[in-house]
Amino acid sequence: MTVRVRFAPSPTGYLHVGGGRTALYNWLFARHHGGAFILRSDDTDAQRSTDEFRADILDSLGWLGIDWDEGIEVGGSHGTYRQSDRFDRYREVAEGFVASGAAYYDAATSDDLKLIRDQATASGSSPVYDGRHQLSIEAAQHRVAAGDPPPIRFAVLRPGETRFEDAVRGEVVFDHANVDDFVILRSDGSPTYHLASTVDDVDYAITHVIRGEDILSSTPKHILITEAMGAERPTYAHLSLLNGPDGKKLSKRHGDTAIRAYRDAGFLPPAVVNFLAILGWSPGDDEEIVSLQDMVERFELGSVSKNPAVFDTTKLEWMNGVYIRQMSPEAFAIELGRLVAGDLGRELSEAETQSLVDLAPLVQERAKLLTEVAPQVRFLFVDELEYDRASWDKVMATPEALAVVEGARSALAGSEWTHQGVEAALRTMLDEQGLSARKGLQPLRVALTGSSVSPPLFESIVAVGRDRALERLAVAKKRIG
Numbered sequence: 001m002t003v004r005v006r007f008a009p010s011p012t013g014y015l016h017v018g019g020g021r022t023a024l025y026n027w028l029f030a031r032h033h034g035g036a037f038i039l040r041s042d043d044t045d046a047q048r049s050t051d052e053f054r055a056d057i058l059d060s061l062g063w064l065g066i067d068w069d070e071g072i073e074v075g076g077s078h079g080t081y082r083q084s085d086r087f088d089r090y091r092e093v094a095e096g097f098v099a100s101g102a103a104y105y106d107a108a109t110s111d112d113l114k115l116i117r118d119q120a121t122a123s124g125s126s127p128v129y130d131g132r133h134q135l136s137i138e139a140a141q142h143r144v145a146a147g148d149p150p151p152i153r154f155a156v157l158r159p160g161e162t163r164f165e166d167a168v169r170g171e172v173v174f175d176h177a178n179v180d181d182f183v184i185l186r187s188d189g190s191p192t193y194h195l196a197s198t199v200d201d202v203d204y205a206i207t208h209v210i211r212g213e214d215i216l217s218s219t220p221k222h223i224l225i226t227e228a229m230g231a232e233r234p235t236y237a238h239l240s241l242l243n244g245p246d247g248k249k250l251s252k253r254h255g256d257t258a259i260r261a262y263r264d265a266g267f268l269p270p271a272v273v274n275f276l277a278i279l280g281w282s283p284g285d286d287e288e289i290v291s292l293q294d295m296v297e298r299f300e301l302g303s304v305s306k307n308p309a310v311f312d313t314t315k316l317e318w319m320n321g322v323y324i325r326q327m328s329p330e331a332f333a334i335e336l337g338r339l340v341a342g343d344l345g346r347e348l349s350e351a352e353t354q355s356l357v358d359l360a361p362l363v364q365e366r367a368k369l370l371t372e373v374a375p376q377v378r379f380l381f382v383d384e385l386e387y388d389r390a391s392w393d394k395v396m397a398t399p400e401a402l403a404v405v406e407g408a409r410s411a412l413a414g415s416e417w418t419h420q421g422v423e424a425a426l427r428t429m430l431d432e433q434g435l436s437a438r439k440g441l442q443p444l445r446v447a448l449t450g451s452s453v454s455p456p457l458f459e460s461i462v463a464v465g466r467d468r469a470l471e472r473l474a475v476a477k478k479r480i481g
């Protein structure tokens with residue numbers, strides 16, 4: 001059997017981090033087994049589906065590095081892989097069910113259904129619709145002819161139960177006493193999620209359905225439809241939901257929930273992938289940093305936890321820092337340079353990129369996010385510094401500031417232009433003035449980089465170059481007054 005899995009987002013929102021994890025687990029499972037990963041679009045809801053969300057889902061998957069073998073955009077032997085193009089197929093299956101007795105046209109009105117709910121509430125039982133208002137085929141045909149087609153419901157056998165072995169959760173049993181005769185085709189001819197999703201899974205020969213636990217209670221319905229189609233059930237795996245660090249269901253209150261927000265905030269795709277991968281899956285040995293190749297080799301549904309996973313952005317930031325440190329100085333400088341260039345509105349020259357390469361190891365050491373670092377290296381690429389106000393006010397108002405800035409000008413005018421040369425010249429100058437490095441260096445940092453937060457000072461000064469450094473000291477002196 002060739003493994004075939006799918007990710008089936010509805011383009012009714014940006015790709016959520018939970019969706020990103022579901023996509024990743026499907027992808028890892030397919031790659032592990034040498035199977036096919038399929039991307040389809042569950043876009044039956046024309047009102048809520050938008051091109052913007054469609055594009056975001058594809059962009060976000062692409063950014064994560066998740067590719068698909070069949071599906072929207074790339075094609076395959078099953079048409080467009082968009083549900084909105086398959087309404088005829090869903091209707092055909094629904095009508096086939098009516099013909100075989102697996103489903104029926106139904107005349108229940110919303111008042112009828114409300115009455116059933118009220119009675120159930122009163123008697124403490126579950127409000128299950130049992131088909132008591134079903135229509136004969138002739139009566140249904142009259143309604144169709146009159147322009148008022150009735151919906152089609154699936155006939156659930158009661159008493160009865162549906163049982164399956166979930167690859168993550170173990171055995172799951174649903175008593176049909178709690179499963180409605182559910183609508184599969186609405187009166188407007190549109191399929192419900194249950195019908196469209198299951199028909200696609202059968203038609204596309206999906207072997208494993210890996211998806212969120214929010215859908216678990218729909219799975220007996222999907223199994224009933226699958227069997228009524230005469231098809232074999234896929235294996236189901238329901239992934240636990242994501243919680244915030246406070247143990248409550250992940251929501252915007254906990255921070256951003258769209259993958260795109262993490263891209264925009266400067267996270268590295270491999271860090272996000274690693275973070276999503278270990279949200280509920282354990283590669284074993286308590287390891288947390290896992291290469292993509294290792295994930296593919298080791299991924300198994302059996303080692304996915306059924307407990308809710310905690311989405312903790314502090315941990316993601318830490319992990320991003322780990323991945324930043326794993327980058328070569330060249331790769332880091334290119335990524336960082338791209339951000340800085342965007343910010344400056346111009347390309348960086350080769351020499352400028354080289355200055356980032358030189359500083360890279362020092363910056364990488366402490367960085368968590370590229371977007372956090374970009375403003376800290378901007379001083380290398382501007383003619384005129386913009387001073388961070390708070391930094392200036394804090395250190396330039398001190399009595400030592402002027403003396404240090406003046407002393408640094410003569411010290412740097414004659415020093416050797418290396419890290420050691422610059423450092424020695426400045427330390428001697430501070431000694432002569434009887435100032436500690438802690439006090440004396442901060443004004444220089446602000447004068448030369450514009451902020452009291454910068455990469456290590458001596459290397460930064462070397463990177464600025466002697467002429468610009470002397471000029472900046474002159475400007476600062478004037479500004480101090």
Ligand code: GLU
Nearest residue numbers: 008009010042197211215
């Ligand atoms: N379109 C459904 C969703 O986005 C897919 C669920 C499933 O995988 O069956 O929740």
